Amino acid sequence: MSKQLPVSVIVPVFNVKDYVAEALESVLSQTYTNLELIVVDDGSTDGSREICDDFASRDPRVKVIHQDNSGISTARNTGLDHAHGEVIAFLDPDDAFCEDMIETLLETMQKDRSDIVMCKFSWHDTDSSLPKGRKARDLGKSTVITKTGAFGKIAEEKIETAVWNKLYRRKIFEDLRFPDGYVFEGRYTVFDIFERAERISVLDEVLVRHRRRQGSICHSYSLKNVLDREYVQDHYVEFIKQHAESFEDRSVIKRMIRLRMRSMVAVYFQYCRKNPEDIAGQNEIRRRLLALKKREGLRYSSLMERGGYYGVRFFPGGTARLYGVYKRLFSE
DSSP, rough: OOOOOOOEEEESSSSSTTTTHHHHHHHTTOOOOOOOEEEESSOOOSSHHHHHHHHHHTTTTTEEEEOOOOOOHHHHHHHHOOOOSSEEEEEEEEEEEEHHHHHHHHHHHHHOOOOOOEEEEEEOSSSSSSOOOOOOOOOOOEEEEEEEHHHHHTTTTOOOOSTTTTEEEEGGGTOOOTTTTTTHHHHHHHHHHHHHHHHHHEEEEEEEEEEOOOOTTTTOOOHHHHHHHHHHHHHEEEEEHHGGGSSSSSSHHHHHHHHHHHHHHHHHHHHHOOTTOOHHHHHHHHHHHHHHHHHHHTOOOOOOHHHHHHHHOHHOOOOOOOOHHHHHHOOO
């Protein structure tokens, strides 16, 4: 590696005592050692606080910040405010880095002269220790893309919009923070993050192990989560429209609008299946779906996608039972 850039890894923590030690250990055991680990304890009450403090007592690279519970956005922003590294990384407290994650991504960043570099990740439905298997979401071959190229890949669902499978040069966050109060704050901010990058490297290698916990905030199908997710999708569409003149491929706008409609129909079906007694919540999602159709229309939707919409509009109770069929046809 040509230059040993200092790296700041930010881990927000809230009541994850069964997982946080594995996450922190995965950072401290990295083959790349010029790093600081900033752990932001967001008011934990389950013993996570003490685990974090123990790590800080054993390794001088660990800095623990305790704050009142304010949400993951504020915790990440606190970490950014205290970061000293020239490169920034984020890790969720129930996930883990592969041991060469930082070294590999940093080498790619320097070789490609990129502002952001991202990798594949494996996902695991487990509450025990994360396995070493590398079943991964396919991001395509390793390549270097522009920010407009990244926007297009998001519209094609070929880029993961989470913040925890990437390294960022510090300048990306000089005047940027995560919005408070939203569950999917990383996904909301991804366009603003990519907008600040000239070159983005996509690495065809699994370097993060991601745990999908049913009890985690992000995997909860509460009405707030659903509405936050839809708010993020609306932000995507509006961002693309505002930057339309920068796209050589104008079909990006069409693909994003089509994805927006398809996603909301699927969300309605899924919410009905997960929350069959919450009629008020189902009606609120349906109302927003009808408003989306009025705003954007169905001009970019396929015949089957239109069928899903009209089913929700005219036969909401009956079509909710068809979610499994819809999901197989149009994977979210």
